[in-house]
Amino acid sequence: MLWPRAPEQGLGLPQTCCVRAGTTDSIAAFLAAGTTQVGEAVTSLGSTMAIKLRSLIRVEDAQFGVYSHRLGGDPVQWLVGGASNTGGVVLRKFFTDKALKQLSSEIDPEEGSGLDYYPLPSRGQRFPVCDENLEPKLEPRPPEDARFLHGILEGMAHIEATGYQKLGELGASPLRRVVTAGGGAKNPTWRRIRERLIGVPVESATWTEACCGTALLALQGPSLLGGASATANH
Numbered sequence: 001m002l003w004p005r006a007p008e009q010g011l012g013l014p015q016t017c018c019v020r021a022g023t024t025d026s027i028a029a030f031l032a033a034g035t036t037q038v039g040e041a042v043t044s045l046g047s048t049m050a051i052k053l054r055s056l057i058r059v060e061d062a063q064f065g066v067y068s069h070r071l072g073g074d075p076v077q078w079l080v081g082g083a084s085n086t087g088g089v090v091l092r093k094f095f096t097d098k099a100l101k102q103l104s105s106e107i108d109p110e111e112g113s114g115l116d117y118y119p120l121p122s123r124g125q126r127f128p129v130c131d132e133n134l135e136p137k138l139e140p141r142p143p144e145d146a147r148f149l150h151g152i153l154e155g156m157a158h159i160e161a162t163g164y165q166k167l168g169e170l171g172a173s174p175l176r177r178v179v180t181a182g183g184g185a186k187n188p189t190w191r192r193i194r195e196r197l198i199g200v201p202v203e204s205a206t207w208t209e210a211c212c213g214t215a216l217l218a219l220q221g222p223s224l225l226g227g228a229s230a231t232a233n234h
């Protein structure tokens with residue numbers, strides 16, 4: 001908590017104003033998504049892809065871009081995960097949001113694309129492997145836009161699945177369910193591709209915007225952390 005100083009020193013807020021600070025966008029998205037159980041995770045599919053798994057075990061491994069934030073509770077829970085360079089920023093290079101919706105409806109998520117892409121906006125990856133020289137792979141490009149999109153969505157789902165697999169290998173609590181936040185959460189085709197590849201139920205969050213988590217944190221403070229549900233009627 002930050003208490004404001006005199007107006008000439010700070011923000012000029014009244015003494016009665018309590019400011020809560022310190023979250024990141026993907027932690028805010030995690031809080032908004034309303035998980036309560038160890039083994040539940042949130043994938044934020046925004047411009048980049050970030051994953052956070054509610055775990056009893058803390059895991060850190062810079063080689064794979066894996067780190068943990070302390071969530072709280074008794075016993076203490078951790079948000080284990082990482083932030084990848086893949087994500088919607090790659091989709092935006094090729095498709096408008098309107099085209100994404102139309103083309104996604106033409107994809108059969110039960111079938112493989114037959115392509116082997118590694119979607120990145122440029123060279124370099126942070127998670128699930130940390131390698132500044134890793135190159136994107138988005139070729140060959142088929143003539144059909146829907147198939148091209150299928151390959152990209154599948155490639156990103158592979159990266160996400162590998163990420164969750166890596167958390168398990170490094171000793172985090174076993175994954176049971178994935179909730180989705182961010183702009184990619186509104187894509188049911190992608191959700192099904194991801195579910196097939198990750199191997200646990202994948203759902204869309206009721207609140208997909210990180211700002212909802214920030215608002216909940218401002219309202220409830222530390223009582224929101226450590227197993228409390230974020231889906232209170234606010």
Ligand SMILES: Nc1ncnc2c1ncn2[C@@H]1O[C@H](COP(=O)(O)OP(=O)(O)O)[C@@H](O)[C@H]1O
Nearest residue numbers: 046047088089091092097100101182183184187
């Ligand atoms: N139907 C869709 N399917 C998949 N991705 C989508 C869809 N609509 C929008 N997006 C992607 O969502 C991203 C924006 O999500 P958002 O959570 O607002 O991102 P951020 O706040 O990180 O910039 C864009 O990169 C866009 O390509």
Ligand SMILES: O=C(CO)[C@H](O)[C@H](O)COP(=O)(O)O
Nearest residue numbers: 024025026027048050082083
């Ligand atoms: O890369 C990101 C956004 O582009 C991550 O969301 C950001 O790094 C959040 O960090 P943390 O994982 O510590 O919550």
